Amino acid sequence: MSSDLYREFFKLLHRKVSWFAPLLVLFMMLAMGLSEGKSQPQLLIMTNFASSQVILLALVIVASSIFSMEFQNKAILNVLYRSPNKFQVFFSKLIVIFIYNVALHLITILVTVILSLTPLIDKVSWTSVYQHHQSLLLNMFATVGIDLITSTFIISIIFMISCMINSNAVVVTVNMIIIFMGAYVSYNFLLQNNHNLSGILKWNPFNMVNLTQQYYNNAMASDTKLSIEQLIIATFLYTILFLFAGYAIFRKKRF
Amino acid sequence: MVKVNNINVFMGKKHIIKNVSFQVKPGEIVGIIGPNGAGKTTIMKTILGLLKFTGKVSVADRNVTEDNHRALSKVGALIENPAIYPFLTGLQNLELYTEDKNSMKTVVKQLKMQNYIKSRAKNYSLGMKQKLGIAMALLNNPNFVILDEPMNGLDIESTILVRKLIKHYAEQGTSFLISSHILSELQKIMTRIVIINEGNLIINKNIDDFKNINHSRYKLLTNNQKESQKLLQEKGMLESQSNKYLLVNEKNIFSIQNLLYKNKIQLLELAPQQIDFEQLVVRSLNKKAEEDEI
Amino acid sequence: MKFSLQQEFYKFNHQKISFYGLIILLILMIYSAFSNKTSTDTIIQNFGAGQWLTIIVITISSTFLSMEYTNNTILTLFYKRPNKFVIYFSKLFVLVIYSAISLVLSVFVTFILKELIVGGQYHWSDLVSALFLNVLGTFIYLMFIITLALLLISVFKNNAVVVGLGLFNSFLGASLSSAIMSDFPGSISLLKWNPFNMIYIMNQLSFPKDFIKISYLSNLQIIIANIFYIVLFGLLGYSMFKKRRV
Numbered sequence: 001m002s003s004d005l006y007r008e009f010f011k012l013l014h015r016k017v018s019w020f021a022p023l024l025v026l027f028m029m030l031a032m033g034l035s036e037g038k039s040q041p042q043l044l045i046m047t048n049f050a051s052s053q054v055i056l057l058a059l060v061i062v063a064s065s066i067f068s069m070e071f072q073n074k075a076i077l078n079v080l081y082r083s084p085n086k087f088q089v090f091f092s093k094l095i096v097i098f099i100y101n102v103a104l105h106l107i108t109i110l111v112t113v114i115l116s117l118t119p120l121i122d123k124v125s126w127t128s129v130y131q132h133h134q135s136l137l138l139n140m141f142a143t144v145g146i147d148l149i150t151s152t153f154i155i156s157i158i159f160m161i162s163c164m165i166n167s168n169a170v171v172v173t174v175n176m177i178i179i180f181m182g183a184y185v186s187y188n189f190l191l192q193n194n195h196n197l198s199g200i201l202k203w204n205p206f207n208m209v210n211l212t213q214q215y216y217n218n219a220m221a222s223d224t225k226l227s228i229e230q231l232i233i234a235t236f237l238y239t240i241l242f243l244f245a246g247y248a249i250f251r252k253k254r255f
Numbered sequence: 256m257v258k259v260n261n262i263n264v265f266m267g268k269k270h271i272i273k274n275v276s277f278q279v280k281p282g283e284i285v286g287i288i289g290p291n292g293a294g295k296t297t298i299m300k301t302i303l304g305l306l307k308f309t310g311k312v313s314v315a316d317r318n319v320t321e322d323n324h325r326a327l328s329k330v331g332a333l334i335e336n337p338a339i340y341p342f343l344t345g346l347q348n349l350e351l352y353t354e355d356k357n358s359m360k361t362v363v364k365q366l367k368m369q370n371y372i373k374s375r376a377k378n379y380s381l382g383m384k385q386k387l388g389i390a391m392a393l394l395n396n397p398n399f400v401i402l403d404e405p406m407n408g409l410d411i412e413s414t415i416l417v418r419k420l421i422k423h424y425a426e427q428g429t430s431f432l433i434s435s436h437i438l439s440e441l442q443k444i445m446t447r448i449v450i451i452n453e454g455n456l457i458i459n460k461n462i463d464d465f466k467n468i469n470h471s472r473y474k475l476l477t478n479n480q481k482e483s484q485k486l487l488q489e490k491g492m493l494e495s496q497s498n499k500y501l502l503v504n505e506k507n508i509f510s511i512q513n514l515l516y517k518n519k520i521q522l523l524e525l526a527p528q529q530i531d532f533e534q535l536v537v538r539s540l541n542k543k544a545e546e547d548e549i
Numbered sequence: 550m551k552f553s554l555q556q557e558f559y560k561f562n563h564q565k566i567s568f569y570g571l572i573i574l575l576i577l578m579i580y581s582a583f584s585n586k587t588s589t590d591t592i593i594q595n596f597g598a599g600q601w602l603t604i605i606v607i608t609i610s611s612t613f614l615s616m617e618y619t620n621n622t623i624l625t626l627f628y629k630r631p632n633k634f635v636i637y638f639s640k641l642f643v644l645v646i647y648s649a650i651s652l653v654l655s656v657f658v659t660f661i662l663k664e665l666i667v668g669g670q671y672h673w674s675d676l677v678s679a680l681f682l683n684v685l686g687t688f689i690y691l692m693f694i695i696t697l698a699l700l701l702i703s704v705f706k707n708n709a710v711v712v713g714l715g716l717f718n719s720f721l722g723a724s725l726s727s728a729i730m731s732d733f734p735g736s737i738s739l740l741k742w743n744p745f746n747m748i749y750i751m752n753q754l755s756f757p758k759d760f761i762k763i764s765y766l767s768n769l770q771i772i773i774a775n776i777f778y779i780v781l782f783g784l785l786g787y788s789m790f791k792k793r794r795v
């Protein structure tokens with residue numbers, strides 16, 4: 001296991017795209033700071049400069065090729081026979097992307113702290129109470145924690161789809177649609193069937209994309225029709241489900 | 256070292272490998288030969304536990320299955336095109352799988368790759384990539400090495416180098432399973448030949464035994480071919496004719512010499528019939544096809 | 550040139566992705582039709598076809614060029630074709646034709662969907678000219694997307710990055726552009742020419758009143774700006790493509 005992990009890290013760190021993606025995150029954070037710095041400084045800090053979506057974009061770009069690149073150049077053959085079994089291959093890729101995800105979040109915290117010291121946004125007190133009867137500092141850490149759940153959920157979808165479809169462009173497209181339109185699609189489901197089926201439909205996986213947003217914007221609850229606790233539990237369960245499905249597909253795949 | 260016992264591989268409904276069994280002993284170099292699409296690569300992938308199969312594969316008496324590759328810890332392989340990450344240098348590609356840095360350096364030196372091993376693999380030439388693939392297979396002093404078309408794209412010097420290297424490793428006890436379409440090359444190193452056609456194993460012989468199919472025929476030239484032919488035919492010792500020669504079986508050559516001597520016929524030439532290796536393989540493949548028709 | 554085009558069309562038709570693109574377009578249009586209440590606006594907007602097509606076209610464009618590199622077939626192209634210009638623009642042309650065909654198809658589907666869902670409730674005579682303008686706007690924007698995708702592939706050489714960035718532009722570009730313009734009202738006269746703002750052409754031609762307020766560009770301006778970007782991306786993309794080592 002440890003050697004599988006080592007190899008995956010080695011490869012990840014040597015790909016240019018792994019370093020390009022954080023730049024994208026940084027760029028978007030700056031753009032957000034520019035546009036909202038004076039109007040909603042506290043919200044910006046709580047959400048680490050609204051970095052949730054762009055982190056997902058970075059994850060899609062980096063994680064979608066973690067399988068397809070090796071499928072394409074057949075390096076997967078080497079990876080597989082050198083590893084005791086397929087589970088370890090799948091699992092070490094998962095861990096590496098998970099850690100990459102955590103690292104991205106840590107970077108956004110750091111950048112948030114630095115940006116908050118610049119004139120880009122208005123001065124705010126980190127210890128004053130903001131949302132959920134908690135200090136802004138706690139709000140920020142809690143949002144990061146929640147966003148880790150959301151982004152791990154997206155990772156599970158990326159893994160499942162990249163084992164299903166070899167074309168990495170299609171994998172990226174499908175995931176981007178889920179990230180950016182999932183909320184809208186889910187809302188449509190719920191809106192139409194307001195009366196009879198919404199009790200079931202509110203548990204559709206697209207609804208889980210809203211988790212982070214609902215945490216910093218309580219008004220979302222009326223769209224998702226789920227409480228934050230329910231969202232967390234459902235997201236967690238879907239993550240497990242998709243990871244199992246992804247692994248099952250990976251196991252069956254011929255190279 | 257490696258035992259392949261009655262394996263069958265299906266892809267979809269297609270039966271690709273049919274009841275194939277063979278063994279590779281320590282230090283043996285097994286050449287696997289067959290037409291395009293015969294199933295050579297598939298057999299290699301199966302041994303590496305990369306495909307679903309029925310039957311049994313074991314390496315060093317430990318079973319290999321699709322889900323358990325622990326028996327492969329001392330196995331190296333190069334399958335079809337070398338699996339190289341273009342964004343890493345050659346050395347980094349090796350580092351990824353190396354267990355001890357010294358063995359890595361040895362391999363690089365053995366394959367004479369020092370000059371370019373530190374530059375990115377995406378700038379490598381075809382032969383450079385191929386050598387890197389071979390180096391990856393030879394890492395960590397393996398007990399068993401699988402090479403699929405190893406000479407692909409290598410220049411003459413490198414071909415000789417790789418050939419020597421394979422022999423060197425084999426002398427230390429490493430077994431090899433090598434496929435190649437360049438028979439002359441394979442012929443120089445293999446100690447056992449396995450011929451595959453349409454997923455069936457049709458020949459599995461020690462190389463000397465295989466060549467002996469060839470040596471069992473002698474060609475005969477005398478100062479009176481007509482008379483000799485008549486004599487031999489009477490005794491039932493004439494196998495066939497080719498050009499001016501009469502072809503006879505090895506086991507009869509002494510009695511034939513006596514016979515000719517008795518009949519005062521002078522022997523001009525009696526030598527093993529030379530068929531080249533290529534023809535031999537083609538003949539083996541055809542023989543199988545004919546048998547199938549009957 | 551003609552031969553090149555024929556070959557590109559042949560390859561394109563045999564790639565499954567182009568066919569799937571149309572199927573997905575059809576499914577998404579039907580989805581849009583039944584998930585929202587049908588009004589004149591949704592009909593004029595081709596049941597969301599424009600929005601879905603930008604997504605599909607980015608994916609297909611980027612794959613259509615990058616596959617030549619991953620399969621190493623780009624070498625064959627380079628030595629078989631008279632020059633790199635022919636290669637690049639044959640690809641571009643095929644993608645533009647694909648967009649046009651998809652649009653025509655989507656209009657056809659819109660006709661059917663409209664009859665199925667609302668019957669004779671709205672009169673075509675009121676809708677047709679606006680629908681046509683919407684299709685025109687979408688077509689221009691799809692050319693923007695195609696030249697952008699080919700440019701990005703020539704720069705980044707990584708399909709995932711290109712599709713990711715392209716889709717990011719489709720989903721968030723417009724709001725990013727609006728957010729920036731509203732925060733710097735003094736610089737709007739300059740900022741309104743930013744590339745993220747170009748996406749509004751899809752709807753502006755058929756709903757000029759609403760969208761001029763958002764894009765700050767007149768119909769003529771937004772058309773000219775789009776064409777400017779198309780030419781710019783096309784030339785930049787071609788020069789990057791020419792320089793790229795194979």
Ligand SMILES: Nc1ncnc2c1ncn2[C@@H]1O[C@H](COP(=O)(O)OP(=O)(O)OP(=O)(O)O)[C@@H](O)[C@H]1O
Nearest residue numbers: 254255266271289290291292293294295296297298
């Ligand atoms: N993924 C696959 N799906 C279906 N059939 C396959 C697949 N891979 C290989 N085959 C079939 O298996 C058969 C054996 O293929 P294999 O690659 O083992 O041949 P080979 O002996 O290595 O040929 P070559 O000399 O050309 O390398 C072929 O008939 C091929 O069509």
Ligand SMILES: [Mg+2]
Nearest residue numbers: 295296335403
């Ligand atoms: Mg083969």
